Amino acid sequence: MEIIRGKEFVAERAWGAKDIACMNGITTRLHWTDQPYKWHxxxxxxxxxxxxxxxxxxxxxxxxxxxxxxxxxxxxxxxVGTEHVAHPVGVARVLVVESEGSV
Structure with a gap:
C-alpha cells in the first residue's frame, strides 16, 4: 500500500517519473516536467x-x-498511431497509463 501526493512529486529532470504500478503489461507513472517532450x-x-x-x-x-x-x-x-507531443505551461504533473516500455 502506498499513498502518493501527486502535487508534491518533483523529479530530478524534465519528464522524470515515479512508477506507480505495472498491471498485466500496462504501466501507470507519475511524471513531473517543466519542458516539452518530443513528438512521438x-x-x-x-x-x-x-x-x-x-x-x-x-x-x-x-x-x-x-x-x-x-x-x-x-x-x-x-x-494507436496518434502522433503527439506535450508542452507544459510552466510546471506540470501528469499521470500516464500506457503499455510497458512505450516511448
Missing part, C-alpha cells in the same frame, strides 16, 4: 491525465497539426 507515436494506447498545472497537447489529425490546452482534471487519450 506510441505503439499502444495512452491515457494522459493532468494532475497539476496545464499542458498544451499538440497532435496530428489527418496530417494537420492541432493543439488543445489541458488543465487539471483533463484527459488526453491517444489511440
Amino acid at each position: 507515436t506510441n505503439d499502444g494506447e495512452e491515457v494522459f491525465v493532468v494532475l497539476d498545472g496545464s499542458v498544451e497537447m499538440f497532435y496530428k489529425k489527418n496530417g494537420a497539426e492541432k493543439s488543445t490546452l489541458l488543465n487539471v482534471g483533463d484527459i488526453f487519450y491517444a489511440s
Whole structure:
C-alpha cells in the first residue's frame, strides 16, 4: 500500500517519473516536467491525465497539426498511431497509463 501526493512529486529532470504500478503489461507513472517532450507515436494506447498545472497537447489529425490546452482534471487519450507531443505551461504533473516500455 502506498499513498502518493501527486502535487508534491518533483523529479530530478524534465519528464522524470515515479512508477506507480505495472498491471498485466500496462504501466501507470507519475511524471513531473517543466519542458516539452518530443513528438512521438506510441505503439499502444495512452491515457494522459493532468494532475497539476496545464499542458498544451499538440497532435496530428489527418496530417494537420492541432493543439488543445489541458488543465487539471483533463484527459488526453491517444489511440494507436496518434502522433503527439506535450508542452507544459510552466510546471506540470501528469499521470500516464500506457503499455510497458512505450516511448
